[in-house]
Amino acid sequence: MTVDISLLRGLALFRQLDETTLSRLMKRATLRRFAAGDTVFEQGAPARTFFMLISGRLKVTQVTADGRQVMVRVVHPGDLFGFARALSRSDYPGTSRAAVDSQVIGWPMADWDAVVESTPQLALNAMQTIGQRLDEAHTRLRELSTEEVERRVAHTVLRLTQKAGRRDGDGTRIDFPISRQDIAEMTGTTLHTVSRILSGWESRGIVRGGRQRLTLVDSDALRQIADPEI
Amino acid sequence: MTVDISLLRGLALFRQLDETTLSRLMKRATLRRFAAGDTVFEQGAPARTFFMLISGRLKVTQVTADGRQVMVRVVHPGDLFGFARALSRSDYPGTSRAAVDSQVIGWPMADWDAVVESTPQLALNAMQTIGQRLDEAHTRLRELSTEEVERRVAHTVLRLTQKAGRRDGDGTRIDFPISRQDIAEMTGTTLHTVSRILSGWESRGIVRGGRQRLTLVDSDALRQIADPEI
DNA sequence: CGACAGTTTGATTAATCTCAAATGGCGTGG
């Protein structure tokens, strides 16, 4: 059950790889489908497979020792995820769940080192991917450390509409179900505070809300909240 | 002005590299010294060199748009730093400054791709290094999102004594000058709050303070604060 | 030995969490 090469064409990570290399890669890969709500892997489980998201959207969360949940990131199509081996871990540090029906390719984790060593170009790409993730993490660290909640939520909503935006009438809608609770877990606050903030914005015509739905209407106003010009 | 190979022996990143590869690597490397307080590179400057810390200790900080400072990390001997290329950036995202007199090896950033492509083993190692950094960043994100200030400070102090601890009488001292302000910038709070917390701990005999100095005396008690057992 | 940077401490204020309860949209089973 090998995977069609054409799926990989056009994905940044595989750019610059020749046909032969690509087909060698795909020989070991398997395609899987997950329905909305399904779990791709669970925090703490042995990491036997690493993945790339082809279509759909995933949420990766971690649960802290005292039971609070944090959303580590949203996985968008084309993103590599679950590459625990690269972090020198033998288990998955978080749980990833499909937010909508999703398609995923998986490779045996044991292949990671071989793949990286035999395909230096891919190693570079993978490193840049992880590097970007590190950059994002630092950005969030900076925001959590220095910004008050409303600005953090603003930055998060801006990023979400950028990465997963879809035109919807006069605005841009986040293209997968996302709750106030989700946004709270992404910004280190409570769903109550997020709800209050979004209600405030809605009454000012900046966003339109809904059950697990959010549409950005006035992105200039939101940018102004996120980064007030002095 | 090439660098002695023996400096690299024993550093995790270069393990498993043969003599030839190592000496090829070192041909392009230069050794530099920095006095305490000196700047190795400045945020926003073009990233022409990537580095490894040989001895000493560095603090890497970022300044936010509105002028607040955040400490991204402390660089310990053996750590790679300033590898902007791996994050696909052309400038340094932060400023790194020597906390004590330090020795550093630098390579031309232009060599990065070549080095990685020609030395797959190093690519893997570098990726794991970046991966660990990502893991650390996620840990801090989790802490900032879910823990109150005292626990965050406790975790930070535990990590510092682990990574840079030096026996000192009945305790473990952090082996470089670190101010209350520094700790505040690592935990997303103010120096006032950090001061109050450390004073409290000192009166309970958990730590001993001092000007730019901190010694952990009762690590069990501190662990208990960091992770209360239900 | 003095000046200064770093530290401590107090009082007040503001942001946000917590606790509590009501409301409303949406999918589904009868």
Place this chain on the structure above:
DNA sequence: CCACGCCATTTGAGATTAATCAAACTGTCG
């Protein structure tokens, strides 16, 4: 097909943490 129930959301009030404002204190270095 519609009514019901569930889950997400909204909103209010009070509690609490930590920031801010303010000032005094002190260990080191020149």
